Amino acid sequence: MAEKENSTHGEDNTMFSPYKMGNFNLSHRVVLAPMTRCRALEGIPQPTMGEYYSQRATEGGFLISEGTAISPTAAGYPRVPGIYSEEHVEAWKNIVDAVHAKGSIFFCQLWHVGRASHSVYQPGGAAPISSTNKPLSDRCKVLLPDGSIDSHPDPRQLNTSEIPEIVEHYRQSAINAIRAGFDGIEIHSAHGYLIDQFLKDGINDRTDEYGGSIENRCRFLLQVVKAVASAIGPERVAVRISPAIDFLDAVDSDPLGLGLAVVERLNNLQKELGSKIGYLHVTHPRFWLKPTSELGIPNTEEEQGKLLRTLRKAYEGTFMSAGGFTRDAGMKAIAQGDTDLVSFGRHFISNPDLVLRFKLNAPLNDYNRKLFYTSDPVIGYTDYPFLNKPSET
Numbered sequence: 001m002a003e004k005e006n007s008t009h010g011e012d013n014t015m016f017s018p019y020k021m022g023n024f025n026l027s028h029r030v031v032l033a034p035m036t037r038c039r040a041l042e043g044i045p046q047p048t049m050g051e052y053y054s055q056r057a058t059e060g061g062f063l064i065s066e067g068t069a070i071s072p073t074a075a076g077y078p079r080v081p082g083i084y085s086e087e088h089v090e091a092w093k094n095i096v097d098a099v100h101a102k103g104s105i106f107f108c109q110l111w112h113v114g115r116a117s118h119s120v121y122q123p124g125g126a127a128p129i130s131s132t133n134k135p136l137s138d139r140c141k142v143l144l145p146d147g148s149i150d151s152h153p154d155p156r157q158l159n160t161s162e163i164p165e166i167v168e169h170y171r172q173s174a175i176n177a178i179r180a181g182f183d184g185i186e187i188h189s190a191h192g193y194l195i196d197q198f199l200k201d202g203i204n205d206r207t208d209e210y211g212g213s214i215e216n217r218c219r220f221l222l223q224v225v226k227a228v229a230s231a232i233g234p235e236r237v238a239v240r241i242s243p244a245i246d247f248l249d250a251v252d253s254d255p256l257g258l259g260l261a262v263v264e265r266l267n268n269l270q271k272e273l274g275s276k277i278g279y280l281h282v283t284h285p286r287f288w289l290k291p292t293s294e295l296g297i298p299n300t301e302e303e304q305g306k307l308l309r310t311l312r313k314a315y316e317g318t319f320m321s322a323g324g325f326t327r328d329a330g331m332k333a334i335a336q337g338d339t340d341l342v343s344f345g346r347h348f349i350s351n352p353d354l355v356l357r358f359k360l361n362a363p364l365n366d367y368n369r370k371l372f373y374t375s376d377p378v379i380g381y382t383d384y385p386f387l388n389k390p391s392e393t
């Protein structure tokens, strides 16, 4: 079957039909969502991560790495890998090679958590940095390296003059990721982390050119996208947003307006660059199970579907959706043209051969939430059973 670039809906669009994303030829649309799994040591990716990712790789498949720290101030969870030192680059090479050996395309997710951190993760025990001095509410907690939880300390608002340095960290990390062999990078601008702390008007209270109007709140993200695209090429750059997700107090008064503002700016940037970026990845609020209607966030299937469809229609490029998808929901979303690609998180944790299971419509293993962020290199990480032995898949 011929591969189609940025194809819209049609009868040959299923989760298992090929898709051409720029220069990348995907053999199916089932993507591994980026997931923090806390198995690095002192920021250094470990061999077990090569095993984990290669278990989930398929010929022509597409994988996104866990959130990966772009600088020493970027982490806010235990055992998060980095991509800012030579040691990080060297260690990632083995992991990327293992994924490529199985024929998958692999993007590295670039991450700065901003205020969603703790002094234990910060150089010199400093305060985490953010767009704001406002602390997170007490409903948000941070996981510490010893497995205990604590409140987040008050963040320190970045001065305007410090922002170019953070943009530079994204740029250099993207270059490092390509040097490690990754095929591209995804800029984590979702789920209440640093870039989302600039995008959302419920957090960003700045009075400089990075705060106030929607233009100003999008400025940091756009500067990062431009810097990274000029360093490694637009087609290797992707953006993840979650305008309607309130995780980590990331509330906006107009989620759809914010989503459309980002889409419009990415469309314009693509025209300016004369090339599309890799894809836009939007997380659907189904992931967060608590009622969000009182915060003005779309909370019904219908409202959420409308938000996703509106963004998908407006965006001129490859669109990836995530959040609570089942096999059937993914099939339906692709068949209807609501998305080109679907990323799966929790089901992919417990089903290394998720693609095969979906193809066969086979039963899925249940995931064990208690082991998502633990440190064991095998248990709850690489020991979920395959339908067949890995060599037979």
Ligand SMILES: Cc1cc2nc3c(=O)[nH]c(=O)nc-3n(C[C@H](O)[C@H](O)[C@H](O)COP(=O)(O)O)c2cc1C
Pocket (backbone or CB within 6 Å): 033, 034, 035, 036, 037, 066, 067, 109, 188, 190, 191, 240, 283, 287, 322, 323, 324, 325, 343, 344, 345, 346, 347, 372, 373
């Ligand atoms: C254990 C775990 C870790 C996650 N870590 C990240 C992350 O590092 N970066 C990110 O963008 N999303 C992260 N997510 C969100 C997932 O990418 C995905 O959007 C979410 O799980 C919803 O998809 P699902 O319903 O298929 O699980 C994480 C989710 C889980 C369950």
